[in-house]
Amino acid sequence: MLMIQGLHYAHPNKDVLFAGINLTVNKHQKIALVGNNGTGKSTLLKLLGGELQPTSGSVKAEPKPYYVPQILGQFNDVTVAQALQIDAKLTALAQILAGNVTDDNMSTLDDDWEIEQRCAEAFALWGLGDIDLNTPMASLSGGQKTKVFLAGIHIHQPEAVLLDEPSNHLDVAGRELLYKYISSTRHTLVVVSHDRALLNMLDTVCQLSHRGITTYGGNYEFYAEQKLIEAGALEDDIRSKEKALRKAKEVARESAERQQKLDARGKKKQEKAGMPKIMMNTMRNKAENSSSKLAGVHAEKTGSIAGKLSTLRKEQPAVDKMKMDLDNSSLHKGKILVDAEGINFRYHDAELWHQPLNFQIRSGERVAIRGQNGSGKTTLIKLILGQIVPTSGTLNSVIANAIYIDQDYSLIDDTLTVYQQAQKFNLGALQEHDIRIRLDRFLFGTDDLDKPCRSLSGGEKMRLILCSLAIQSQAPDVIILDEPTNNLDLQNIGILTSAINEYRGTLLVISHDTYFLDQINITIEITLQ
Structure with missing residues (x-):
């Protein structure tokens, strides 16, 4: 035990x-x-x-x-x-x-x-x-x-x-x-x-x-189901508290308006009756104290509800707060992006793959590249991106706008702060407050904006990349993920899964995580041997 x-x-x-x-x-x-x-x-x-x-x-x-x-x-x-x-x-x-x-x-x-x-x-x-x-x-x-x-x-x-x-x-x-x-x-x-x-x-x-x-x-699976039930109950509670807060504010406003009318009516009566000034001041002070006390009661009630609502929102799963909001890829679905015929790559006088590779990748497809360690998965990505050329066979690629998220998160510049990194992707001239809103949506609060990127965890770097893509707005035609779940916890895997499922372009994924591949709806597999 x-x-x-x-x-x-x-x-x-x-x-x-x-x-x-x-x-x-x-x-x-x-x-x-x-x-x-x-x-x-x-x-x-x-x-x-x-x-x-x-x-x-x-x-x-x-x-x-x-x-x-x-x-x-x-x-x-x-x-x-x-x-x-x-x-x-x-x-x-x-x-x-x-x-x-x-x-x-x-x-x-x-x-x-x-x-x-x-x-x-x-x-x-x-x-x-x-x-x-x-x-x-x-x-x-x-x-x-x-x-x-x-x-x-x-x-x-x-x-x-x-x-x-x-x-x-x-x-x-x-x-x-x-x-x-x-x-x-x-x-x-x-x-x-x-x-x-x-x-x-x-x-x-x-x-x-x-x-x-x-x-x-x-x-x-049981845990995930229970968390969904909890999240649903939390969402209901948040909506209930939001409704209660609106009602409390409305009651406070109506009460204040009603008290103001009563005070004004009383003042007119006092003036009409020719009441001595000292007595009018005394009654006015009493009315103001009464109004202040009433306002305090309503403020305390709305403040209590607002505090509870804030606490509930902090408990909300992060994945529910994030939306990529990417535009669709400009490529029409089904366009041939990569056409490989009999390709291979030679390392140290030996062919990398036992059999030459033949495949096509079309726009809109979700492709998993699978194989054991050392089978050449990263090499194939470099071939597809045109960074190297095959030593045999032919490979035609018309990929022009691709984002490659590797295991080292090389898209992140470690010399920059979180805010500076996000600003690099600000192609649409968003205002500073708009960038801050998007960063906050991806769990980067005010205290995180000046944090150096080199100090971020793998999950934080992945979130910052996703946030940067959301700031860029225009979706890449192809997103390539190299073992994306290796350094992520369950929360960040959920965030990544949700973001990827919003994306409508072409997806290439290297991963041993079969559960993740099922979740992002892979349609084609290229297996390397």
């Missing part, structure tokens, strides 16, 4: 990340931990895994869970065995087999005589048979590094496993192996992921937010 009670964690600079967190994970339970970027999901995993210590509260995790981290660059200076923390055991085993049977070596090995066999089995299972335990981690790809840590599950044989974005760098084959493990294992699991196919394999979803942890007793 994993148990968190009254957990409070503050960063070294004293900024509080979360407080009062409670969570219980029972033996063999499989839990998805979801939440927006910045809520502390990865930190919570590290606290469960003993990588960090809480500021206050308690974390009970015995025996210690096995932790698969999301960020792997910190292991570049060590070997595979060192990253898996089995180097000391392997050295002790080698010493013992060489005849150096000391108490220290025997204690380090701890009767784990099958560790080498388990390593071989685990590496074979995850397709790492050609990687040695002494291989430097720096020489491995992102997908291989992830597989090394996934192989560590079989090597260490833990009771509980913590997985932080485990499918991020995996190709289709790697994801299938991961899904097979997730669905068949008896391990207790806590998984942070934006991979919705994976999330559907877990029996409980726990949402981490500023309010704490909310538990939904079902998989991701």
Whole structure:
């Protein structure tokens, strides 16, 4: 069992990340931990895994869970065995087999005589048979590094496993192996992921937010349905509060007008009756105090309703606030944009693809480019954009206006601020307040406008690109997305999905995320081998 009670964690600079967190994970339970970027999901995993210590509260995790981290660059200076923390055991085993049977070596090995066999089995299972335990981690790809840590599950044989974005760098084959493990294992699991196919394999979803942890007793599909119901109820509540606010303002206005008429009528009567001036002043002061008190009552009521309405609007899902509002592509639907006949590309005296490629891409189509890591997906995009030419075959492309959103978000100039970046796309001479309105719609408030782009997260950069396209107004004829969901949380994936589904031009997508491809209505697939 994993148990968190009254957990409070503050960063070294004293900024509080979360407080009062409670969570219980029972033996063999499989839990998805979801939440927006910045809520502390990865930190919570590290606290469960003993990588960090809480500021206050308690974390009970015995025996210690096995932790698969999301960020792997910190292991570049060590070997595979060192990253898996089995180097000391392997050295002790080698010493013992060489005849150096000391108490220290025997204690380090701890009767784990099958560790080498388990390593071989685990590496074979995850397709790492050609990687040695002494291989430097720096020489491995992102997908291989992830597989090394996934192989560590079989090597260490833990009771509980913590997985932080485990499918991020995996190709289709790697994801299938991961899904097979997730669905068949008896391990207790806590998984942070934006991979919705994976999330559907877990029996409980726990949402981490500023309010704490909310538990939904079902998989991701069930969670998404519940969030839709909540969003609908929230929308009804917002409309009800808006109606109440309008009514309260109307009542306040009518009451003020009625009081003004009464005061004016009373003043005329007093003047007509020849009432002494001192008495008239006294009665006027009483009338003004009465009017002021009445206005205060109405102001308090409207202020209360307005405050509640503001709170409700802050709870509104971000995806509901955003609209791309792009014009349609100027190309007529069905126009042939790319015509490839027998194309291939040669790297180091070898053809990239086993079979030459033949395909057409027409205006308005939604095309997925799929294949394992290293199959040449990015190379094909460069060929389509005319950045390189095929070494065999012919490729004709008439794409003139394309936006390429790569994994590094190269459309974003890191030397600019958020506002300056948006202004770069202001081709229609929008006024400053119009740009601010559009930035706010994409969750960039006043405090974010002077923030340097280099400090933005992947999700924030994606939102800024989408916002910039909305500011540009004229839609590109083609949008190309290269692994667009890799660095995004569920909220930002929802934003991207909604924006892409508004777009009416041609779409090319490189992605291993089959759930995302289904959501954006892919019509054609080009599979590379």
